[in-house]
Amino acid sequence: MIGTLNAMIQGLLLGGLYALFAAGLSLIFGVMRMVNIAHGDLIVASAYFAYFVMQMLGIGPFTSLLIVVPVVAAFGYALQRWLLNYTLGAGDLPPLLVTIALSIILQNVLLIVFTADVHRLQAGPIEIASWAFNSELSVGVLPVLQFVTSVIIIGALQLLFYKSSFGRAFRATSDDQQVAQLMGIETRHIFSLAMALSLAVVAVAGVFLAIRTNFNPFTGPLLLIFGFEAIVMGGLGSLWGTLVGGILLGIAQAIGGQIQVGLPFVAGHVAFLAVLYFLPQGLFPKVSQ
Amino acid sequence: MAPILSLKKVSKSYGAIVIANNLDLDVGEGEALGMLGPNGAGKTTLFGLITGTIRANSGRIEFLGEDISRLPPEQRCRRGLARSFQVPQPFGGMTVFENLTVSAAFSKNRSERDVYQDCARILDECGLTDKANLKAGSLTLLDRKRLEFARALATKPRLLLLDEVAGGLSEAECELLVGLIKRIRKTGISIVWIEHVIHALVATVDRIVVLAGGVFVADEAPENVVLHPKVAEIYMGLPGD
Ligand SMILES: Nc1ncnc2c1ncn2[C@@H]1O[C@H](COP(=O)(O)OP(=O)(O)OP(=O)(O)O)[C@@H](O)[C@H]1O
Ligand SMILES: [Mg+2]
Numbered sequence: 001m002i003g004t005l006n007a008m009i010q011g012l013l014l015g016g017l018y019a020l021f022a023a024g025l026s027l028i029f030g031v032m033r034m035v036n037i038a039h040g041d042l043i044v045a046s047a048y049f050a051y052f053v054m055q056m057l058g059i060g061p062f063t064s065l066l067i068v069v070p071v072v073a074a075f076g077y078a079l080q081r082w083l084l085n086y087t088l089g090a091g092d093l094p095p096l097l098v099t100i101a102l103s104i105i106l107q108n109v110l111l112i113v114f115t116a117d118v119h120r121l122q123a124g125p126i127e128i129a130s131w132a133f134n135s136e137l138s139v140g141v142l143p144v145l146q147f148v149t150s151v152i153i154i155g156a157l158q159l160l161f162y163k164s165s166f167g168r169a170f171r172a173t174s175d176d177q178q179v180a181q182l183m184g185i186e187t188r189h190i191f192s193l194a195m196a197l198s199l200a201v202v203a204v205a206g207v208f209l210a211i212r213t214n215f216n217p218f219t220g221p222l223l224l225i226f227g228f229e230a231i232v233m234g235g236l237g238s239l240w241g242t243l244v245g246g247i248l249l250g251i252a253q254a255i256g257g258q259i260q261v262g263l264p265f266v267a268g269h270v271a272f273l274a275v276l277y278f279l280p281q282g283l284f285p286k287v288s289q
Numbered sequence: 290m291a292p293i294l295s296l297k298k299v300s301k302s303y304g305a306i307v308i309a310n311n312l313d314l315d316v317g318e319g320e321a322l323g324m325l326g327p328n329g330a331g332k333t334t335l336f337g338l339i340t341g342t343i344r345a346n347s348g349r350i351e352f353l354g355e356d357i358s359r360l361p362p363e364q365r366c367r368r369g370l371a372r373s374f375q376v377p378q379p380f381g382g383m384t385v386f387e388n389l390t391v392s393a394a395f396s397k398n399r400s401e402r403d404v405y406q407d408c409a410r411i412l413d414e415c416g417l418t419d420k421a422n423l424k425a426g427s428l429t430l431l432d433r434k435r436l437e438f439a440r441a442l443a444t445k446p447r448l449l450l451l452d453e454v455a456g457g458l459s460e461a462e463c464e465l466l467v468g469l470i471k472r473i474r475k476t477g478i479s480i481v482w483i484e485h486v487i488h489a490l491v492a493t494v495d496r497i498v499v500l501a502g503g504v505f506v507a508d509e510a511p512e513n514v515v516l517h518p519k520v521a522e523i524y525m526g527l528p529g530d
Contacts, residue, residue, distance in 0.1 A: 165393060165401065168383065172391040175380040178342055183392040184366040184444055 002136045004258050011254025012247050013143035014212070015230075016150025019246025020205035021223055022230035023157060023239060024198040030237065031174045031194040032088060034095045038102040039202070040224030044217065045106055046072050046203040047210035051119055061121040061207050068207060069200050076199030080192040088191070103220065110217035118214035121207065146208045151243065153201055158239050170194065222265070229272040235282025244283055248275070291354060293318045293448050293479050294339065299348030301331070301338060302503070308334045309345070310503030316448065321470075321480040323490035323511065326500035327523045332483045333375055335500065336450045340372050341365045353447065366392075369447030373440075375456065375483075377433035381426030385417055385436060388425050389443040408443055415439040415469060431462045438469060448479045455486040467493060487515060487524070499523070 021043060028036050036042075046068060053064045083102075087094040123142065132138040161167035172180040173190045181187055209215070209223075226249060234245025249268050256267020275283065292315035301308040308331030316322050326332050337343035339350060341362040350358045357365050380388050389411060393404035412418050415435045420428065425436060434454060441449055451470065455463040467489050474480060474493075484490045490497060491511040499507040499520055506519040514520055 165390065165404075168387055168391050171383055171387075172380045175382055176378055178362075179374075179378050179380070180391065181362040182340055182342070182366055182372060183440065184363050185391065186361070186363045 004255065006137060007254040007258040008251050009139055010143060011251035013139075013147040013250070014254070015247030015250025016147040016243070017205045017209050017246070018226045018230045018249050019234075019243040020150050020153060020201055021227035022234070022242045022246055023154060024202040024205075025224075025227040026231050026236065026242060027157075027194055027198045027201075031170055032191045033092075034084065034088065035092075035099070036198075037096060037099040037224065038106060038220075039099075039198075039227060040222065041103045041106040041110075041220030042072075042076075042199055043202045043206040043209075043223050044215055044220040045110060046199070046206040047121065047215055048110055048114055048119070048217075050203075050207045050210065051114075051121060054121065061123050061211055065204060065207055069203050072203040073196040073200040077192045077196040080195035081188065084195070085188050085191055107217050107220065114217065116216055116218075118216045119210070120214050121210040123211045127211065142211065146212075149204065149208065150246075153204065154239050154243050157197075157201070161239075166193075226268070229268060231282075233272060233275045233282055235284040238282075238284040241282060241284030248283075291318065292316055292351075293320075293353060294481075295349075295351040296339075297349040297351065299338060299350065300346045300503075301334065301343070302346065307331075307503035309338070309348075312348070312504065314498070314505065316479055316481055319477055319479055320496065321474050321482065321494040323494035323497040323514075324481060324483045324500060325485070325487065325490070325497060325514070325520065325523075326483075330500045331503070332500055333452055336372050336452055336481075336483070339365075339450060340370055366444055369445070370450070371441035371444045371446035371448075372450035373434075373437035373452055373454070375452040377430070377437045379425035379428070379433060379436050379440070381424065383425060384422050385425050385428070385432075385439075386412065386421040388436060388440050392440070392444040407445075411439050411442045414472065415442070416465070430457055431465070434458070434466060435469070438466075438473070442473070446478060448481070449473065451480060451482040451484075453483055453485065455484060455489055463489060491515070 021039070025036065025039050028034055049072065050061055050064045050068045053059070053067050054061060084095060084098065087098045126142050129141040130138045131141065161170060169180070169185050169190055172183065173185060173187050177187050230245040230249050231242055232245070233248050234241035234243070248271060252271030253264035253268040257264035259267070294316040296312055296314040299309050299312045324332055334343060338345050341357070341360060345358065349356055352365065352368055352370060355368070357368065380391065386408060389408040390404055393399055393408070412421055415438050417432065417435050417439055420432055428436060454466050454470070458466070463486065470480065470482065470493055480494070482490065482494060491514070494511055497509055497511050497514040498505045499514070499517070501519065501523060507514060507517045509517055
């Protein structure tokens with residue numbers, strides 16, 4: 001019983017990261033109606049980049065974020081501005097095909113540069129530090145830190161969207177691209193900023209995840225699926241819903257893992273399918289306009 | 290006086306449908322120009338060509354003396370071109386006030402405070418102050434049309450393109466908007482106004498052109514336009530000469 005409770009708390013805390021993956025994904029979809037198949041691979045690439053920066057400079061993963069986040073964001077801007085923007089405006093297929101290609105390219109470049117060996121980011125003593133409630137129930141410092149960071153980032157995104165001129169430009173573009181342009185908004189720039197923001201968010205999540213779990217060049221597609229599942233469970237278009245979706249996914253996986261070691265992902269998929277079946281709009285459907 | 294907008298030999302067609310055939314047009318600084326034409330003549334498409342959402346097949350469009358033919362819509366907007374839509378297209382999920390502030394998102398040298406004051410003033414002029422915090426998607430047709438005006442004005446236009454303001458409104462509602470257009474005129478903003486309700490146009494504009502078959506078949510003072518045989522043919526179903 002205590003074991004299950006422990007697992008659920010673990011799952012809940014991990015869910016914050018899934019919510020960040022999902023937030024990055026739904027930001028892109030919301031602003032430019034583009035499904036970024038390479039999303040998971042970009043997360044993994046960010047983790048590798050953090051690994052590289054840590055090796056080069058001899059710093060820890062948290063400090064590396066100071067370099068990783070801006071560089072990954074700049075990369076996202078350039079990627080959108082000079083590649084992905086050209087795939088938009090001619091139906092759903094071109095961006096899908098190009099991001100599938102990007103996914104394959106990223107995986108293989110990572111394979112060549114870093115080999116197929118699993119990697120992990122070393123964070124030092126904080127990895128095993130924990131708060132014990134009693135002899136059986138304890139919570140790791142690191143997972144709590146991850147979760148709090150996730151909630152803060154989601155809250156910041158929420159503020160950005162609803163309280164800043166930047167966010168208004170995002171929402172206007174998402175609502176009607178052409179009218180937004182006619183109001184002086186350079187949509188190609190907005191799209192590129194959205195990609196930069198999306199990747200900045202998932203870079204943080206990617207680094208946190210890479211401290212907890214092993215990754216290799218082919219981990220990306222799995223993370224993409226987690227992102228999708230969290231979005232769909234939470235309901236498209238609501239950031240707090242996405243957070244809840246991510247948490248549900250984390251808890252489902254944790255309970256699955258409790259039942260049997262090989263089961264967490266299957267349990268996550270089952271929870272996802274159950275939500276999809278019973279609440280096809282997700283838990284927090286977007287109120288229709 | 291130098292024209293604020295010039296179309297020079299602009300052509301556009303969709304297959305067999307000819308929208309503009311070597312079309313020339315000058316709109317004077319401060320002028321209010323009315324535009325008539327049968328359904329499907331291409332009036333709305335012409336606005337698309339001017340604002341840059343549609344590309345012409347050939348020809349030149351000049352605004353304030355500059356060739357803008359190759360500029361994207363947002364650049365044309367920033368130079369002072371704005372339009373309203375025949376069917377209002379508000380950002381439905383945003384509030385009325387937010388709809389206006391969108392244009393300020395990337396305009397440099399304007400503090401958030403200035404933007405807010407400007408937008409509040411425009412809302413007031415357009416009679417939308419008490420609806421400022423409603424979702425734009427929940428507005429009535431009249432208020433949506435007002436919002437079209439307000440949102441266009443928020444971009445600080447030099448030339449305002451209005452597409453069928455009166456359509457779908459009652460006579461009294463139409464009067465309200467015509468009054469608003471007259472006030473906008475007084476501030477020195479040039480206007481091109483497409484309208485099927487001829488008497489509303491005649492009472493407001495300086496000149497009326499009639500688009501049909503890709504050319505302007507008439508270009509008259511308002512009071513003469515109803516006498517023009519082509520207009521009679523188009524609007525009264527009378528045979529022309
Ligand atoms: N993208 C397009 N592709 C093909 N044909 C088009 C396209 N856009 C408009 N048309 C056609 O061009 C013609 C002109 O349309 P437009 O809406 O500009 O006319 P209008 O003068 O504004 O008519 P109304 O008075 O009914 O508003 C119509 O026949 C329309 O079907
Ligand atoms: Mg029209």
